[in-house]
Amino acid sequence: MNRIKRYLGLLWLALAGLAGYFGTTSLGIPKLISGKLDDLVFGIIIVFILMPLIVGGLGCFAIYALQGEYDEETVKSASSGQET
Amino acid sequence: MVSDSPKPTASTRTLMSVIGASSVGTLIEWYDFYIFGSLATVLSTKFFPEGNPTAAFLSTLATFAAGFVVRPFGALFFGRLGDLIGRKYTFMVTLLLMGGATFAIGLIPSYDTIGFLAPTLVLILRLLQGLALGGEYGGAATYVAEHSPTNQRGYWTSWIQTTATSGLFISLLVILLTRKSMSPSAFDDWGWRVPFLVSILMVLISYVIRRNMSESPLFAKAKAEGKTSANPLKESFGRKYNFKFVLLALFGATMGQGVVWYTGQFYAMNFIKTVCNVDAVQSDELMTVALLMGTPFFVVFGWLSDKIGRKGIMLFGMLVALLTYRPLYEKMYQTTNISSRQEIPANATISTTVTPDPKQTGGTVQTKTVTHQYTDGTMLTEVTKVSSAGKSDLKRAVLLNDSDRWTLIWLVFIQVIYVTLVYGPIAAFLVEMFPVQIRYTSMSLPYHIGNGVFGGLLPAVATYLATGANQANLAAQQTGSPLPFAAPYLEGLWYPIIVAGVSFLIGLVYLKNRPQVAD
Numbered sequence: 001m002n003r004i005k006r007y008l009g010l011l012w013l014a015l016a017g018l019a020g021y022f023g024t025t026s027l028g029i030p031k032l033i034s035g036k037l038d039d040l041v042f043g044i045i046i047v048f049i050l051m052p053l054i055v056g057g058l059g060c061f062a063i064y065a066l067q068g069e070y071d072e073e074t075v076k077s078a079s080s081g082q083e084t
Numbered sequence: 085m086v087s088d089s090p091k092p093t094a095s096t097r098t099l100m101s102v103i104g105a106s107s108v109g110t111l112i113e114w115y116d117f118y119i120f121g122s123l124a125t126v127l128s129t130k131f132f133p134e135g136n137p138t139a140a141f142l143s144t145l146a147t148f149a150a151g152f153v154v155r156p157f158g159a160l161f162f163g164r165l166g167d168l169i170g171r172k173y174t175f176m177v178t179l180l181l182m183g184g185a186t187f188a189i190g191l192i193p194s195y196d197t198i199g200f201l202a203p204t205l206v207l208i209l210r211l212l213q214g215l216a217l218g219g220e221y222g223g224a225a226t227y228v229a230e231h232s233p234t235n236q237r238g239y240w241t242s243w244i245q246t247t248a249t250s251g252l253f254i255s256l257l258v259i260l261l262t263r264k265s266m267s268p269s270a271f272d273d274w275g276w277r278v279p280f281l282v283s284i285l286m287v288l289i290s291y292v293i294r295r296n297m298s299e300s301p302l303f304a305k306a307k308a309e310g311k312t313s314a315n316p317l318k319e320s321f322g323r324k325y326n327f328k329f330v331l332l333a334l335f336g337a338t339m340g341q342g343v344v345w346y347t348g349q350f351y352a353m354n355f356i357k358t359v360c361n362v363d364a365v366q367s368d369e370l371m372t373v374a375l376l377m378g379t380p381f382f383v384v385f386g387w388l389s390d391k392i393g394r395k396g397i398m399l400f401g402m403l404v405a406l407l408t409y410r411p412l413y414e415k416m417y418q419t420t421n422i423s424s425r426q427e428i429p430a431n432a433t434i435s436t437t438v439t440p441d442p443k444q445t446g447g448t449v450q451t452k453t454v455t456h457q458y459t460d461g462t463m464l465t466e467v468t469k470v471s472s473a474g475k476s477d478l479k480r481a482v483l484l485n486d487s488d489r490w491t492l493i494w495l496v497f498i499q500v501i502y503v504t505l506v507y508g509p510i511a512a513f514l515v516e517m518f519p520v521q522i523r524y525t526s527m528s529l530p531y532h533i534g535n536g537v538f539g540g541l542l543p544a545v546a547t548y549l550a551t552g553a554n555q556a557n558l559a560a561q562q563t564g565s566p567l568p569f570a571a572p573y574l575e576g577l578w579y580p581i582i583v584a585g586v587s588f589l590i591g592l593v594y595l596k597n598r599p600q601v602a603d
Contacts, residue, residue, distance in 0.1 A: 005593055008593060012590070015586065027548065037138075046541075049153060049537060050538075050541060053537060057331060057334065057335070058335060061328075061590075064324075064331065065594070070328065070594050
């Protein structure tokens with residue numbers, strides 16, 4: 001199971017990258033440059049809030065997964081108060 | 085983080101008072117939050133006049149910002165306070181902040197009186213509402229959970245989970261009562277302020293009830309032992325071993341929960357009204373029935389999560405949701421589709437009226453109303469408005485027969501059950517993921533990002549996807565090429581399906597079915 005957790009990290013990393021790319025180019029930037037004020041708010045939220053969350057947050061989660069931070073033993077030692 | 089002394093426990097009577105005080109307060113906060121949305125049409129004419137792009141921009145900001153952008157900041161700010169000074173005082177502040185902001189919205193003079201100051205003040209007060217809501221939920225959930233026996237946390241905290249739906253009901257009820265107690269013109273003139281103003285009474289009652297409650301026993305014990313955190317923000321997000329659980333809570337649980345919640349409660353309503361064109365009053369009525377029927381299941385699944393674990397229930401909710409959304413929405417669409425019904429042409433009625441155009445001095449608007457009746461009892465009303473300036477607008481409203489109305493109620497009810505599966509156990513799940521010292525801060529942020537940002541963006545993203553599919557079909561039709569989308573109205577569902585799918589997979593692999601911390 002630990003191996004699966006680690007290998008899946010690659011999938012999350014790829015997903016973060018893909019979501020960031022398509023979210024920004026297909027959803028975000030077209031709205032930012034549409035010239036409509038309502039679109040502008042939506043574009044700002046996509047580009048500056050949702051995309052950083054997905055790229056940064058999911059990317060960080062992916063790296064932790066790859067590093068084995070969610071392995072059984074690591075999680076157990078963390079929850080019993082031993083910082084890893 | 086196992087405590088080395090016995091866990092302080094609350095008596096059942098105390099626990100009931102705690103649940104009552106917490107739930108009533110949270111319910112009022114949701115009430116305050118929802119009346120703005122429920123009265124959006126009136127408010128837009130009072131504070132955000134049509135045809136003014138800057139006011140429209142402020143209106144969009146007020147809707148979006150308070151709805152989900154500010155909530156995570158409220159979670160951070162009040163979460164930190166809650167872990168530093170205590171749960172009770174912090175969520176008392178959020179209650180007063182929310183109540184005060186709501187009351188103040190009811191006092192703001194209209195755009196006609198004070199100009200741009202009106203929408204600006206509304207925006208500021210909406211931001212305060214969003215901040216307060218961001219701080220309230222984590223406090224209430226933590227407070228209740230820390231009073232509850234550890235083997236009943238799912239059951240007791242699930243009462244908090246019902247408050248969002250109850251808040252929506254009460255907001256609709258208060259508005260309905262206010263409308264019925266006066267003429268439509270009086271309501272439009274000043275009556276819309278009443279639901280905002282009466283909120284202060286409810287807040288004060290809730291404040292008095294909450295004031296008499298004691299601090300959470302677990303937090304009080306940690307404080308007495310000098311074990312509270314000196315810097316909860318740093319400890320929650322600056323230390324890897326906590327931060328990785330914050331990320332896990334977000335991507336493995338709250339992100340999926342957020343999209344399932346918004347799909348079942350808001351997207352369904354929007355779909356029925358705008359895509360299926362069901363009459364607005366009938367839509368509200370059937371949504372209300374489905375929500376009422378589904379609400380007790382929050383408690384059922386919260387209770388069940390104490391028996392069989394929280395992970396399985398939440399993930400099952402996400403899985404069935406993502407697998408069945410498309411067939412469910414296809415069925416909803418077909419249930420309201422009138423093209424396959426047989427019309428009774430003799431019963432069709434047509435009426436035409438001409439009235440002065442409120443947007444153009446001296447202009448007129450011709451309104452043509454055509455009513456079609458079908459053999460199964462369904463009615464279709466088509467209202468076409470043509471202004472003398474050449475603008476035309478067609479609105480269709482389907483009034484369903486009893487059988488189809490109940491089919492829709494059941495289809496929405498199924499979605500509400502998905503909501504209760506993912507949402508019922510989640511407060512206890514989040515509480516059990518983080519230690520007492522940083523619990524308020526750590527659980528509030530992933531909850532409000534998952535629910536507010538990922539869920540809150542659902543209507544906008546789903547509409548964007550469905551509109552894109554419609555436009556692609558129209559373009560293909562014009563060039564004579566095959567249509568790229570067989571059912572463009574279902575394309576918006578890809579957003580909740582993909583987000584819930586990712587969350588399900590992450591939850592399945594990385595989450596545990598037992599508490600991460602014991603206290």
